[in-house]
Each structure stands twice: as structure tokens, then as C-alpha cells.
């Protein structure tokens with residue numbers, strides 16, 4: 001070993017033994033910085049998970065479009081039972097009055113009022129605006145708006161009348177935009193409110209027969225997500241509900257012309273009762289949950305399709321993180337079974353047609 005080498009190794013040894021003291025402030029700085037960054041990141045992650053304060057329905061003014069029948073009527077009844085003042089909005093006046101009578105049986109005090117207003121929510125914005133004005137003059141500012149007016153038409157893409165695509169977007173999508181637009185300014189001023197959109201499981205998954213219906217329900221999700229980001233600082237919360245097939249006059253009407261494939265695929269999720277669906281939807285809207293789903297299939301679909309939608313509770317966020325991969329695996333089996341339903345129906349139809357041609 002030369003004397004030079006000996007010197008340099010002595011310096012290294014000395015550094016190794018003694019100079020970590022010099023590094024200590026830097027190490028501490030890095031540790032503190034890491035803690036601060038982790039804390040800020042945690043705050044960012046937690047902040048969208050903080051649940052809003054529940055809305056008190058007792059004495060609140062709830063406007064329900066499509067409130068004269070089916071799910072809308074059940075939602076109105078559920079709110080009325082909890083002490084709300086209700087405005088029912090739909091086109092047919094006789095049906096509205098009938099629904100009002102049904103609601104009034106559930107009054108919990110003698111101050112409660114049910115107001116009926118007839119309007120087509122999809123035709124003219126100015127009409128919808130004046131209806132909401134009328135309702136606010138009589139029952140005060142709207143605390144909760146339930147956009148439930150909607151129609152369903154199913155059929156194969158190439159067999160559907162072309163104007164049906166426009167009709168469904170008008171009623172299901174614009175028919176939710178207009179009432180929302182009409183209530184939002186007052187809600188922002190009051191820094192209080194709930195907006196609900198009634199989409200459908202067919203607004204989370206596109207299915208055979210729903211080429212016109214599904215897009216009108218998917219559209220509501222895009223509207224809801226964008227709107228929620230705008231109005232959250234005003235303490236207004238948006239809920240999107242995704243019910244499965246529900247036993248209503250609307251479903252009975254739809255079933256008259258529903259393709260067999262659509263029926264078989266929809267049966268996967270079963271048929272719910274409107275009261276049961278309404279209870280869940282109202283609970284979620286009151287709590288300010290962005291997502292509202294019904295049944296185990298509904299739960300899986302919502303976790304699976306959560307995308308970049310807002311989260312309103314820590315448990316919901318954690319469940320999504322943990323279940324996503326598992327549910328996707330299950331979903332692949334569902335998709336396989338839907339494909340096989342479609343193939344089977346096609347073969348059966350072709351066989352029936354061939355038999356028919358033979359007999360002719």
C-alpha cells in the first residue's frame with residue numbers, strides 16, 4: 001500500500017465514521033418534507049370523500065317530474081311521508097290529480113301541500129321555467145328536484161323509427177336539463193339543494209335493444225358529473241339513480257314491444273317494486289350520495305362503472321378500490337352469457353323463418 005492510498009482510505013474512514021452528523025439536517029429535512037407531502041396528498045384524497053350534511057325533508061319543497069306514475073310517484077310518496085311539500089309535474093292532468101289523492105293519504109301533518117302542474121318537460125325551456133316559478137311562488141324555493149320524467153322505447157337499431165332517437169334524447173335528457181336549469185340559480189343563492197337524475201342500469205351498460213334508450217340515460221351521467229363539480233362549493237349535491245327493471249306502468253308499456261333478447265338479458269337483474277326503489281333513491285339523495293343503485297347487480301355495476309365520478313364516503317371509495325378487479329372478472333361471465341342469449345335468439349329466429357318458408 002502506498003502512502004497516498006493510505007491517506008485517502010483514512011479520510012474515507014474518517015468521513016464514514018464522523019461526517020454523518022453533517023448529513024443529519026439534510027436527512028431530517030427530507031423526512032419532514034416527505035411527511036408534509038404525504039399529509040397534503042392524504043388531505044387531497046380524503047377531501048372529496050367527506051360526506052355532506054343530510055337534507056331535512058320535513059318542511060322541504062320537493063319537485064318531482066314524472067311524479068304522477070311509477071317510480072316518480074313512489075319517490076313523491078316517500079318524501080311526503082317524511083313531511084315534505086310536493087310539486088308533481090307531468091303532462092296528463094287526470095293522472096296528476098289521481099296521484100295527488102294517493103299522496104295525501106300519507107300526510108304526517110295538516111300543513112303539507114301537494115301541488116300539481118301539467119307541462120311537457122321536454123318541449124320548451126320557457127314553459128318549464130314558468131312552471132318552476134309558479135311552484136316556488138306557491139311552496140317556496142325548491143330544496144330538492146327529482147328528474148324522473150322519462151320514457152323507454154326498445155327495439156333493434158335498424159328497425160327503430162329514426163325519430164325515436166331524437167324523442168328519447170328530448171324527453172330523458174333535455175327533460176332533465178330544463179327543470180334543473182330552472183331551479184339551479186335559486187339553489188346556488190341559498191347554498192342549499194339536491195338534484196336527482198333517474199338514469200337506469202341501462203345508463204351504465206349498453207344492451208341489445210337499447211340503442212336509443214341507453215344513450216339518453218348515459219347522457220345524464222355526463223351532465224351529473226359536470227354539474228356536481230360546478231355546484232359542490234354551493235353545498236348542492238347531485239344524485240344519479242340507476243334502477244333495474246321496476247314494476248311500473250312504464251315498464252308494462254315498454255314490454256309490449258320489447259325484443260326477446262332485451263327481456264332475457266334484463267331478467268338478470270330481476271324486477272323491483274317502485275316503493276323499494278324509491279326508498280333507496282330518496283335515502284341516497286338526502287345523504288347527498290352521487291351514486292344510487294339497487295340490488296346486488298346494481299351494486300356491482302356501480303362499483304365497476306364508477307370511473308372518475310365523485311365519491312361521497314370513505315367506505316364507498318375503499319370498496320371501489322378493492323372490488324374493481326373482482327367485479328370485472330364476474331362481468332366477463334355476464335357478457336359471455338349475454339352474447340350467448342343474442343346468438344341463441346338469432347339462430348331460433350332463423351330456424352323459425354326457414355320452417356315458415358318451407359310450409360309456404
Ligand SMILES: NC(=O)C1=CN([C@@H]2O[C@H](COP(=O)(O)OP(=O)(O)OC[C@H]3O[C@@H](n4cnc5c(N)ncnc54)[C@H](OP(=O)(O)O)[C@@H]3O)[C@@H](O)[C@H]2O)C=CC1
Pocket residue numbers: 065066067068069070071072089090091092093095119120121122148149150151152171172175198199200201242243244245246247248249250251
Ligand atoms: N320502470 C323501469 O323499469 C325503469 C325506469 N327507469 C326510469 O325511471 C323513470 C320513470 O319510469 P317509470 O316509473 O317506469 O315510468 P312511468 O311511465 O310509469 O311514468 C313516467 C312519468 O313521467 C311522466 N312523463 C313522461 N314523459 C313526460 C314529459 N315529456 N313531460 C312531463 N312528464 C312526462 C309521465 O306522465 P305523463 O305521461 O302524464 O306526462 C309519468 O308521470 C323514467 O325516466 C325511466 O326511464 C329506470 C330504470 C328502470
Ligand SMILES: CCCCCCCCCCCCCCCC(=O)[C@@H](N)CO
Pocket residue numbers: 152199200201202205207243244245246250251254265266267268269297300301304327328330331334
Ligand atoms: C359485475 C357486473 C354485473 C353486471 C350485471 C348486469 C346486469 C344487466 C341488467 C341490465 C338491466 C337493464 C334494465 C333497464 C331498465 C330500464 O331502464 C327500462 N326497463 C325502463 O323502462
